[in-house]
Amino acid sequence: MSTTIVPLATYRNETAYPFCPGCGHSSILDQLNEALVRLDLDPKQVVLVSDIGCSGLSDQYFATSAFHGLHGRSLTYAAGIKLARPELEVIVIMGDGGTGIGGAHFLNAARRNVGMTLLVFNNLNFGMTGGQHSTTTPFGAITSTTPGGNLERPLDICATAAVNGAAYVYRGTNFDADLTDRMVEAIETPGFSVLDIWDLCTAYFVPSNKFGKRSLEDTQKRLGLGTGVLEQRDVAEYAAAYRTEAAKRPHSPWLEPHLLESEFTSDLDGPCRLLVMGSAGGKVRSAARLIAEAAIRSGLHATQADDYPITVKTGHSIAELIFSSDPIDFAGIDRPDVMVILSEDGLAKAGPYLAAMTSTGRVVMVPGLGDVETRAALEVLDLERLPGRVAKTELALVALTAAIVGQNVVSAEALRAAAGRGRYAEKNLTAIANGLELTP
Amino acid sequence: MAHEFIDGSTAIVRGALAAGCDFFAGYPITPASPILQMMMTELPARGGVAIQGEDEIASIGMCIGATLAGARTLTATSGPGISLYSENIGLAIIGEVPLVIVDVQRLGPATGGATTVGQGDVQFVRWGTAGGYPIIALAPSTVEECYSLTMRAFDLAERFRCPVFLLTDKDLNMTMRTVDPSALTDMVVRDRDLRRGDEGPPYRYHPPDGVPPMSRYGDEIMRFTGSSHGEDAVITKNPAAVGALNDHLAAKIDDHRAEIEMVTLDHQERAATLILTYGVTAGAARAAVRQTRAGGDAVSLLVVQSLWPVPEEAIGAALEGVTRVVVPELNLGQYRREIDRLASGREIVGVNRVDGKLITPEQIVEALL
Numbered sequence: 001m002s003t004t005i006v007p008l009a010t011y012r013n014e015t016a017y018p019f020c021p022g023c024g025h026s027s028i029l030d031q032l033n034e035a036l037v038r039l040d041l042d043p044k045q046v047v048l049v050s051d052i053g054c055s056g057l058s059d060q061y062f063a064t065s066a067f068h069g070l071h072g073r074s075l076t077y078a079a080g081i082k083l084a085r086p087e088l089e090v091i092v093i094m095g096d097g098g099t100g101i102g103g104a105h106f107l108n109a110a111r112r113n114v115g116m117t118l119l120v121f122n123n124l125n126f127g128m129t130g131g132q133h134s135t136t137t138p139f140g141a142i143t144s145t146t147p148g149g150n151l152e153r154p155l156d157i158c159a160t161a162a163v164n165g166a167a168y169v170y171r172g173t174n175f176d177a178d179l180t181d182r183m184v185e186a187i188e189t190p191g192f193s194v195l196d197i198w199d200l201c202t203a204y205f206v207p208s209n210k211f212g213k214r215s216l217e218d219t220q221k222r223l224g225l226g227t228g229v230l231e232q233r234d235v236a237e238y239a240a241a242y243r244t245e246a247a248k249r250p251h252s253p254w255l256e257p258h259l260l261e262s263e264f265t266s267d268l269d270g271p272c273r274l275l276v277m278g279s280a281g282g283k284v285r286s287a288a289r290l291i292a293e294a295a296i297r298s299g300l301h302a303t304q305a306d307d308y309p310i311t312v313k314t315g316h317s318i319a320e321l322i323f324s325s326d327p328i329d330f331a332g333i334d335r336p337d338v339m340v341i342l343s344e345d346g347l348a349k350a351g352p353y354l355a356a357m358t359s360t361g362r363v364v365m366v367p368g369l370g371d372v373e374t375r376a377a378l379e380v381l382d383l384e385r386l387p388g389r390v391a392k393t394e395l396a397l398v399a400l401t402a403a404i405v406g407q408n409v410v411s412a413e414a415l416r417a418a419a420g421r422g423r424y425a426e427k428n429l430t431a432i433a434n435g436l437e438l439t440p
Numbered sequence: 441m442a443h444e445f446i447d448g449s450t451a452i453v454r455g456a457l458a459a460g461c462d463f464f465a466g467y468p469i470t471p472a473s474p475i476l477q478m479m480m481t482e483l484p485a486r487g488g489v490a491i492q493g494e495d496e497i498a499s500i501g502m503c504i505g506a507t508l509a510g511a512r513t514l515t516a517t518s519g520p521g522i523s524l525y526s527e528n529i530g531l532a533i534i535g536e537v538p539l540v541i542v543d544v545q546r547l548g549p550a551t552g553g554a555t556t557v558g559q560g561d562v563q564f565v566r567w568g569t570a571g572g573y574p575i576i577a578l579a580p581s582t583v584e585e586c587y588s589l590t591m592r593a594f595d596l597a598e599r600f601r602c603p604v605f606l607l608t609d610k611d612l613n614m615t616m617r618t619v620d621p622s623a624l625t626d627m628v629v630r631d632r633d634l635r636r637g638d639e640g641p642p643y644r645y646h647p648p649d650g651v652p653p654m655s656r657y658g659d660e661i662m663r664f665t666g667s668s669h670g671e672d673a674v675i676t677k678n679p680a681a682v683g684a685l686n687d688h689l690a691a692k693i694d695d696h697r698a699e700i701e702m703v704t705l706d707h708q709e710r711a712a713t714l715i716l717t718y719g720v721t722a723g724a725a726r727a728a729v730r731q732t733r734a735g736g737d738a739v740s741l742l743v744v745q746s747l748w749p750v751p752e753e754a755i756g757a758a759l760e761g762v763t764r765v766v767v768p769e770l771n772l773g774q775y776r777r778e779i780d781r782l783a784s785g786r787e788i789v790g791v792n793r794v795d796g797k798l799i800t801p802e803q804i805v806e807a808l809l
Binding site: 043044045047049059060063064065066067068069070073076077078079080081082083084085087088104105107108242245246247249250251252253254255257258259260261262289292293296299300301302303304305306310327328329330331332334 | 441442443444445450453454457463465470478481482483484485486487489491493494495497498499501502503504505506507508509510511527528531554555611614615616617618621656657658659660661662663664665666667674675723724726727730797798800801
């Protein structure tokens, strides 16, 4: 699509501002308009993003693109716009209220440095909803929700933005003679720019606090809040940096189709439900997966569901496997046909299954776990028969091989075909060989 | 013959990529995190953008912004995250923003059984934002459907310019299954209907069911607002304009239910009992049907894929000759409420479970007796 840049004498449309007499918002917007004229931007490429509050009305008075969203969320929409189309000039208008309800977005915008300019129209209270206190209401100020004077410390917008990495930080008032210059500077800065612009709410804050033009600067001084350009640093603009880095990234290894040829056969008749009960760090899931892949290579259908605590490096690790020559509609297991118990953690979770198993079931355990009560046939693996000690990380595959191969499900060849690739191939094949030694 | 061994999460990501998804934002939550991780890894390599937001609110907010800048966007979360998406879902509805939202359900309420399976968000996604307007929700019942319905969700989002839910669950997303790659069927997902030059106002309310082409930031001066607006996208309280907007938001979906309806009916002659279910529970129902028929009894099965709007015509057709409806679901009877009003005069039996375990085929068979 061809783009023609049309320089404008004004970026305002013909609609008059709606603000109260004496409200500072009109003058901030006039200076924003002046800044846009000076930058001579294509109005199509300028997106004014606003949210809720009197300041949120602003975008309607400009002949640029605009987004008017939910309270405190303007920085999130703006980030999405900029990330999707980095060539756009994204300018966010928020009230001081937005730094409260959208505080997390504000912090993270500073950290992340997506290229956008935030203008905070900071009139020290909620003007649209009846003069309630906001995050920036000065200590002691009277508002409709602090009738005895505000007890909360006001948020230092600029210090917060600066300490968290924002590229450009400025504090002033709408009366500052250089405000337009600072806006131009901020818009031209790559990364996240913040202008904390104090102004008067003549509807609420001014009458409640005998506040005036001079009070703005006096209050900033009293609160020890710096003014002027408070931070200016070179940063990598996120949307551009993302594209540079992204171009070097490989495709996800998880999404490449991993095709399993049915090159082996299985004599399995009816479903076989297998539970592997082990511990975190025991490679339970990967060993189970090899068995499942071997089953699929043998023409079977398989399912695998894993269960482990959220603290993944400790506690139990359970794999639930079902194999069947028919498609498997239901992947749940109440009564396993075979259960392999690898550790105390696994045994601790085995109770209900052991109780549900019948005499046709088999329980295969590693030695040293003590007695278990079940009607199923119990086999304890004789690990002493193996040359050398079986490593903890190989025990699962050793025991699974011993429990499954020779039981009409998968052959040793199918298992070796599933295990014989990747960086663990050698270890896996050794574990399988050891498991075969233990096959009854 | 070659097969794959994949879970629903992988199928959803592949379906989204096949549908042309080029923007993802999300926040970690089990059981939706695998989708986030795959997107964070894969989208950059494809020239797209994936970002982990500072929270769920930021994530869906970024998605909405990106869509309006021309992206095809996906986000994925679970019930607690949908709670935080709520307000922005309303914004996407009123602003007519195409967007696919995956809700990988887990047992609730709140943090609930982190992380066990549930289907407790069925009515929540339907009514999950203030104001109450129609939404579209698709529920896959197999890994293969995770793929195809993700593509369909993207298509419906463009067709109706609205957020579309893909309602899955922990077990469907995280259990690996044997999949025949040829069963992962592609569909043509329509391109965004983009405005070409001046085509009149950006929104259209007459006729109420019409869906106008969209613009995107950068192409022309474009306005967007989450407040009630006229066809010119300017905020208004004019009752005629506001009424027309809200009638339009409902009509564009309600008047085109036939385009959305999607069910699978396994009908058996002379069966007086119908099992009606959806999502992961359909697996147990299929097994129950096989067992029942093997025992010589007749039973029919209706699996609903398009949960919202309720596919009333397809359900009505399936109810013919049926005197008993069994509705298994992993909640206390949320979708049964819809069947209650559609199947009056028939016996309606719920099979319900909220202990974090799947409903078994045996439980369903028991309810058929």
